Amino acid sequence: MSGSLNPSSLIRLLGGWNVGASPAYRELADVVRLLILDGRIALDVALPSERSLAAALGISRTTVTAAYALLRDEGFLSGGPGSRSRSRIPSHRPGHAANDGGPRLSGAPGLAVPDGVLDLAYASLPASGEVVHRAFAAALTELPALLPGFGYDALGVGPLREAIAARYTAAGVPTTAGQILVTSGAQHALNIVLRTLGGRSGKVLVEHPSYPNALDAIRAAGCRTVTVAMPAPSRTEAPSGSAVPAGPGARDAGWDVEAMEAALLQQRPAMAYLVPDFHNPTGRLMPDSQRRRLVAAAAASGTVLVADETLRELNLDGLSSTPMAAFSPAVVSLGSLSKSHWAGLRTGWIRAGEPLIQRFAAARTTMDLGGPVVEQLAAAHLVNDLAEPLPARLAALRENRETLLDLIRGHLPDWEPERPDGGLSVWCRLPAPVSTALAVLAPDFGIRLAAGPRFGVGGAFEHYLRLPFTLPPEKLESAVLALRAAQDRLERSPQLRRNLPAPPAAAIA
Structure with a gap:
């Protein structure tokens, strides 16, 4: 279950819905339907009762009853008259397979694309380009010193862990090499975290929309997603004079922190997976005030907050933000060189407290025994000289x-x-x-x-x-x-x- 909406929260989402263009019950149903399709009302959320919503909107209960009945007939609400109606997506919609609740995995990475597409x-x-090539050339000169060893290291080679730790320390998050585990990309890092913290049938809170590969990993781990909708963007005037939705970094949108706090309190998920730094897919940057509130809410609910920082370096407008881990040592941070340098490096990492890193390392050994050494040595040079490219x-x-x-x-x-x-x-x-x-x-x-x-x-x-x-x-x-x-x-x-x-x-x- 994904919680419930109280009348005031739904009214806030509805906005100015009653414009008189068609019968009121149909207008109400149309707006609720769009909110479900757009993900602003999460799935499996209980809507307010007909009586309470009618009273809050100042309309007749008959109008709300008719709107809910229409949405149930179309498959957008479950339940019947007299019971709490819950949001859903009809399985018979054209172009969509039935939603059976099972895994919905994407195709294999590297899917061939025809020439010219x-x-x-x-x-x-x-x-x-040259930056990556130079890093690998340097790595090859350092490799002989490591050849007498076995080459297995679940935590990662020392130079790379030290370089990553130094980056966090410079960003205001004091970190030691013992707080870093090197992975084969951020997706690998998330899988390790899910295996350690998620548990079968455990709940994971996510933004809605969110990164598809993360949603796939959560499903594959057998966890249940608790979705919280991202609010609609504010609007600004484009240079041409037309109104264009604007990113919230310098404005007032961002995340629906109130809804996230409520979901954390009601659902008490084991984990919350968030992308606060240039959210994928919206590109938004979470303000520090919202980060602070979410860290406090996660601590109160006993939820481990996992911040995916893979896109943090791609700060196009030079906006300032504080890493989520600066607000609490309990935050788990994921990072990668895939977006800033090259996905072919397959180098990522987890930053957390040392006891948790040891748990992650133990879980990692059930999946693999460590990453390629040369790639890690090259990645250490890239992290140390991150500003160059x-x-x-x-x-x-x-x-x-x-x-x-x-x-x-x-x-x-x-x-x-x-x-x-x-x-x-x-x-x-x-x-x-x-x-x-x-x-x-x-x-x-x-x-x-x-x-x-x-x-x-x-x-x-x-x-x-x-x-x-x-x-x-x-x-x-x-x-x-x-x-x-x-x-x-x-x-x-x-x-x-x-x-x-x-x-x-x-x-x-």
Whole structure:
């Protein structure tokens, strides 16, 4: 179960719903349906009773009863008259398989993409060229000193752990090498944490939307997700004069901390997995005030807060934030070089207290006995010289971000992109719930997409699409023109949208 919504919380989400364009019960049902599809009402949440909601809205109970009945008929609410109705996604929606509650795993990473197809399912960069090559050359000169050893080390080689610890200390989080465990990427790190802390049928709180591979890992571990919806972004005026959703780093959106605090208190999950630093997929940066509140709420509920900092270095606007671990030694931090340098390094880490690191190391040995030594030696050089490739990479990403936003405004004016504070992608609200349909059609137009529902639980986010800006400007233009062509085809053939099959599971990064 994912808790319940009280009348005041639902009214806050409804906004100005009653505009008189159609019967009040239908307007109320339409707005609640969109809130469920967009993930702003999490799945399996109990809605307010008909009587309490009617009283809070100042409308007749008959109106609320009719709205709930319509949503139950459509499959968006479970339960019957006289019982608490809970949010759900109907399993018979076109293009969606039945939601049986079982694992929904993506395809194997590295899925081959045909030549000439622009891959927008991956938000990742090519290697930082000479910098990575130079680090491996240096690593090879250091390797002979380690050859007399066995080469097994569940914690990771000393130079890399020391370099990572020094980075945390410089960021205001005093850290020793004993508080670091080196992993084969952040996904490997999360799997180790889940195996240690999650437990079978344990609860894990996540943002909604969230990183698809993390959601897959939670399901595969047998844990239950407790979703808390991200609030809708504030809006600002784009340079062209049109209203465009804005990232919250310098404004007032961010995370729904009140809802997260309530979920932690009600559900008491074993873990909370959050991406506070340039959230994937929205690109938002969590303000320090919200970090402090969430750390306190997690401590009160006995929840281990796990902060994924894989995108922390991709700070496009130079916004300041404090690492989550600075607010409590109980926070577990995950990091990686995959986004800042190259995914091919397969180097990540866990930072936590030493007793917990020892537990993670013991769990890790049931999965593997350590990472490749040469890659770790090279990674130590990259961590020690982290600033070298970043200024040029950030400058290129800033240009790409503005290029993509301009292209969307010019060619897809009815799309609503949220301007990210950092990271590698833009989260777009579509004018209609066609994300899956676009993903199915996309290869016909030379692009590959990750449909919005891959970033949620149970089929939410059909109104959304994540678009990376990691391609060069000329390829971004080709991609946006292809998106416009795919959208035009859907608009000309509504029947096509209803009859499209679900897209094949795709690898996402």
